[in-house]
Amino acid sequence: MHKRAVSTIAILVILGLGALAWFALGAGENVAVPAPPRELGPVPVRTLPLTGRDLAVEVEAHGTLVARREAVLALEVSGRIERVADAWRVGARIEAGTELVALDPKLFELAVASAAAARSEAETGQGLAEIELERARKSLERAEEARVLRVREFERLVELRDFATDSQRDQALGAKIAAEEDAEAAAAALRAAEVGLASAEARTRAAEAALARAREELARSHLTAPFTGLLVDRPPSAGSMAAAGASLGRLLDPASIVLVARVPAWELSRIDVGNPARIEFPTTPETAPAAPEDGVVSAVGVRADPLTRRGEIEIAFRDTTKRRVAGRFARAVVRTEELSGALWVPRSALDFTGGEARAFVLRTEPDGTSVAEERRPVFARSVGEGFLVESGLSVGETLITHPLDRIADGVAVRALPPEEAAER
Structure with missing residues (x-):
């Protein structure tokens, strides 16, 4: 049994050595010999x-068309709208001073009438105060004349002491004192009359101011165009209530439309007012290409947004007669410098x-x-x-x-x- 095991192991060892020899001989025949490096020559x-x-140094900016002159149409007083101008249509051109909206004038007219009556009453009171003042002045003049007369009479009796009795001197002294008191009372009455006149004049001025205010509110119950421009919004409805300061629409001057664009903050210092610019509008498959327009930088911002690191510039169109749409996106190329031999x-x-x-x-x-x-x-x-x-x-x-x-x-x-x- 032991001999058989030894024989089996010997056979396996011989077979393994033969396999290794065969593999070594076969692998050696298939090993690739590296080719010598090939000279590629100069790099083309x-x-x-x-x-x-x-060289023209240019800065690119992107922004939106904005009207520098745009007004919110609003009444300064509240009331019910009585009529709206027939010419109020979106996009309609309105001349400066054209009436656009009028409120029901009844309450304003009543306020004017009431203020006018109050002014008349105040003027009447002022007239009476002026009469009272004149009367007080004359009373003071008479009292002063009487006082002077009594003083002289008393002084004369004092000088004629040997010829005047004590009773006469006492009567003269009493008359003198009474005359002085009457003069003081007349002076006080004059001062009171002057105060009364000043108060009456103040009431008259207040009444005149109230009347002027009522008339101004009546005038402001009419809304007129502050300048010639185009209406942006639909008109309000007649019969509706209008609150003071509430927007009824907007009016813009198309000639004031400019491009407000943003540029990187580091470019702001290179742009100056007066630099020429070329303004371009993007096109879509539905719109025809628009020709670029000439512009000029009209304002340069001095502060950049800390989040976007961009600042604003304003570019005005050279041709202000062409109609443009506010809110439209545009691209501008601003020429900041002309370099020679750069x-x-x-x-x-x-x-x-x-x-x-x-x-x-x-x-x-x-x-x-x-x-x-x-x-x-x-x-x-x-x-x-x-x-x-x-x-x-x-x-x-x-x-x-x-x-x-x-x-x-x-x-x-x-x-x-x-x-x-x-x-x-």
Whole structure:
């Protein structure tokens, strides 16, 4: 039994060694021998000659048409609407001063009549106060004359002491005192009359103010167009109640329509009032393309929204006679500066790997071959889809624009001719 087991194990070992030998010989025959590296030659690249150019620096803005002159039509007094102008229609042109709405005037006319009666009563009271004042003045004059006379008589009797009795002097003194008291009473009556007249005059002025207010409210029961413009909303209904200050509609001046647009906050400082602009309107499959219009920047905001980091500018249309629709969306391109001989490179010709811009230019070696030379340009600012170069690149050099992912500093390159570059 033991011998049989040993024989079986020996046979299995021999078979295993044979299988390993066969596998090793067969695998060795199928192992691929790596081919020697193939020389690909210079990398074909597209290029762009760097030249100075006349460049218009532009800022793009988007916004909505807004009427700078738009009024909410509202009455300043409350009442029932008696009539509405037949000319009130949506979009109708209304001349300044045209009556649009009139309230029932009965209550206002009654208020005017009541105020007029109150003024007449106040004027009558003022007239009586003036008469009383004149009477008090004359009474004071008479009292003063009597006082002067009694004083002189008393002084004369005092001087003639040897010829006047005590009884005469006492009578003269009493008359003098009585005359002085009468004069004081007359003066007090005059002051009271003056106060009475002042009060009557105040009542007259108050009555006149009340009458003027009643007349003004009667006048304000009529709503007129504050300026020439177009009606925006449907008219109110005759017979309905109108509350003071409640909107009955809106009137806008089409000549005052401007584009209120938003631009990035960092662009606000580059835009000045007077910069020319081109205003464009988006089209849809249902609308015909609209021709761009000329405009000019009329206002520049000084504050940006802290959430959107955008600020507002206002662009006025040069042609104010054309009819436009407020609320319409528009795009504007504002020309902020004209540059001469500027060096500009497209964003697509730069490599921003690592967060820093890199550029590659052609450098000709002494043997006539071309290699890529890496540059780290510094930009003054972005303009459109590229940048204005401040340093790092120069006019006259040739910029490599494609393929940036296959080149590095010192890599041999071959500039493609224009026709071949276009095909690629």
